[in-house]
Amino acid sequence: MIRQQLLMPSPEDLADFLNRHTRSRDCLVQVAGLAEVTYQGRAASTADVGTYLVVVKQDGSLQIHHPTGIKPMNWQPKTDSITARVDEDVCMLLASRRSPEELVQVVFLEPQMALALELAQAGGFVLRGSEAEMQQTLAEHPELIEPGLRVLNRELMVESGGIDLYARDAQGRYVVVELKRGRATQHAVSQLARYVRSVEGKLPAKAVVRGILAAPSITTPARLELENRGLEFREVSALPQATAAAGGPVAQPSLFD
Amino acid sequence: MIRQQLLMPSPEDLADFLNRHTRSRDCLVQVAGLAEVTYQGRAASTADVGTYLVVVKQDGSLQIHHPTGIKPMNWQPKTDSITARVDEDVCMLLASRRSPEELVQVVFLEPQMALALELAQAGGFVLRGSEAEMQQTLAEHPELIEPGLRVLNRELMVESGGIDLYARDAQGRYVVVELKRGRATQHAVSQLARYVRSVEGKLPAKAVVRGILAAPSITTPARLELENRGLEFREVSALPQATAAAGGPVAQPSLFD
DNA sequence: CGTGCCAGGTGCCAT
DNA sequence: ATGGCACTTGGCACG
Numbered sequence: 001m002i003r004q005q006l007l008m009p010s011p012e013d014l015a016d017f018l019n020r021h022t023r024s025r026d027c028l029v030q031v032a033g034l035a036e037v038t039y040q041g042r043a044a045s046t047a048d049v050g051t052y053l054v055v056v057k058q059d060g061s062l063q064i065h066h067p068t069g070i071k072p073m074n075w076q077p078k079t080d081s082i083t084a085r086v087d088e089d090v091c092m093l094l095a096s097r098r099s100p101e102e103l104v105q106v107v108f109l110e111p112q113m114a115l116a117l118e119l120a121q122a123g124g125f126v127l128r129g130s131e132a133e134m135q136q137t138l139a140e141h142p143e144l145i146e147p148g149l150r151v152l153n154r155e156l157m158v159e160s161g162g163i164d165l166y167a168r169d170a171q172g173r174y175v176v177v178e179l180k181r182g183r184a185t186q187h188a189v190s191q192l193a194r195y196v197r198s199v200e201g202k203l204p205a206k207a208v209v210r211g212i213l214a215a216p217s218i219t220t221p222a223r224l225e226l227e228n229r230g231l232e233f234r235e236v237s238a239l240p241q242a243t244a245a246a247g248g249p250v251a252q253p254s255l256f257d
Numbered sequence: 258m259i260r261q262q263l264l265m266p267s268p269e270d271l272a273d274f275l276n277r278h279t280r281s282r283d284c285l286v287q288v289a290g291l292a293e294v295t296y297q298g299r300a301a302s303t304a305d306v307g308t309y310l311v312v313v314k315q316d317g318s319l320q321i322h323h324p325t326g327i328k329p330m331n332w333q334p335k336t337d338s339i340t341a342r343v344d345e346d347v348c349m350l351l352a353s354r355r356s357p358e359e360l361v362q363v364v365f366l367e368p369q370m371a372l373a374l375e376l377a378q379a380g381g382f383v384l385r386g387s388e389a390e391m392q393q394t395l396a397e398h399p400e401l402i403e404p405g406l407r408v409l410n411r412e413l414m415v416e417s418g419g420i421d422l423y424a425r426d427a428q429g430r431y432v433v434v435e436l437k438r439g440r441a442t443q444h445a446v447s448q449l450a451r452y453v454r455s456v457e458g459k460l461p462a463k464a465v466v467r468g469i470l471a472a473p474s475i476t477t478p479a480r481l482e483l484e485n486r487g488l489e490f491r492e493v494s495a496l497p498q499a500t501a502a503a504g505g506p507v508a509q510p511s512l513f514d
Numbered sequence: 515c516g517t518g519c520c521a522g523g524t525g526c527c528a529t
Numbered sequence: 530a531t532g533g534c535a536c537t538t539g540g541c542a543c544g
Contacts, residue, residue: 072327123321128302132535221518300537525534
């Protein structure tokens with residue numbers, strides 16, 4: 001499972017190690033030690049000499065971590081080429097990609113450890129509580145939004161974007177539903193209003209189009225703007241324990257009952 | 258620099274190792290091997306048994322990586338508690354936080370390697386080309402947006418959000434400028450329109466308020482909506498090579514000349 | 515704290 | 530490739 005490990009490798013050994021294991025594309029490679037990092041692309045950055053952890057995964061993705069924080073200090077989601085070479089008696093790692101043209105360069109001043117790991121066995125991964133799941137549940141049970149609602153489309157594309165749920169209510173009025181898995185903000189209200197306008201533009205002039213924002217909660221400014229625009233809010237939770245955690249008796253049926 | 262390393266540790270040894278080194282808060286801890294991972298919080302997930310790399314940084318942040326991709330499979334940006342314990346002859350890692358209430362649980366079925374690294378030396382980090390930098394440059398050189406422009410405020414807060422640059426033009430008209438460091442989208446147009454409306458609402462009824470979207474480029478739909486709404490686009494680049502890379506002679510002075 | 519918004523956002527999926 | 534958008538977004542700044 002440990003393919004290879006080097007302690008305090010020489011620049012040449014490290015470059016060999018990196019080139020060999022990143023090219024084989026079958027193991028996760030990391031180097032820890034004193035280094036300098038520069039990046040140039042959509043933005044540009046420089047990291048002074050410090051101790052960092054460089055990780056290159058099988059797919060060529062690169063991340064460079066400093067001691068704290070969830071996000072890497074520098075990274076490269078996809079690389080067109082990863083190359084190590086020795087220059088002026090230090091090992092350098094160059095990770096580049098086109099489109100956008102970006103380059104991350106690591107200068108290993110004092111590499112302490114290099115490690116190649118096989119992470120061979122892949123396991124299935126399932127995420128629940130996404131907006132996609134919410135959408136599916138509500139498409140199958142539109143009564144959770146409102147009695148008598150009939151869903152006509154999911155992800156209906158209009159000029160201004162995609163409408164999560166397009167429906168008609170018990171009175172035959174068209175309804176645009178915008179879903180949010182988390183607290184709805186002004187951004188969601190903007191989206192909903194845009195979609196309602198788009199739909200109104202496509203229907204006969206007098207047609208009434210309702211807009212419903214369906215989310216577990218909504219920010220106060222969003223609620224105000226929503227009401228100003230004559231749009232509606234409907235509370236729906238993305239996960240079962242979300243309502244349970246709220247403490248009180250569930251005010252409405254959970255999507256997961 | 259390698260504080261400690263274990264190969265194929267027993268559940269007890271691994272639990273000790275994790276508890277000791279995560280509590281000391283002075284090194285980066287990782288475990289690689291066969292494991293199962295579950296997460297419950299804002300959403301919920303399960304990862305079947307597979308080979309993963311678990312990383313706990315000094316600040317208690319947790320990330321669990323699968324063999325590919327820049328993003329961790331599971332993570333926890335901040336943890337209120339990280340604890341390892343042996344249960345039914347396997348080592349389990351529990352990382353929890355409140356607000357939001359979230360729990361990541363790792364069951365180490367076959368830990369292959371555990372490693373504690375000191376990343377002691379911190380180096381300075383500088384990022385260039387951010388929107389904040391753009392804003393500063395344009396506030397100091399508003400003529401890059403338009404001759405005769407005078408900036409009144411930066412980050413002026415109005416009801417609907419913060420206006421990047423608030424200015425008056427050569428004719429004395431008020432100007433709302435929205436900046437984007439990358440290609441501007443419909444979202445940016447919505448923002449700009451909201452801010453212009455807010456400003457119009459605060460000024461005497463007949464006051465003309467211009468809205469300018471300043472960005473290196475703009476999507477076609479955004480451009481259409483911008484023009485529909487009577488707003489304007491101004492090309493500005495966030496980085497010097499952005500215009501240079503564009504190839505032709507620079508159509509306007511770079512922010513970095 | 516909530517609210518808003520940038521980010522080298524990344525990733526997914528549509529045309 | 531362009532475009533729109535969700536994301537356990539994360540992160541910061543500000544009322």
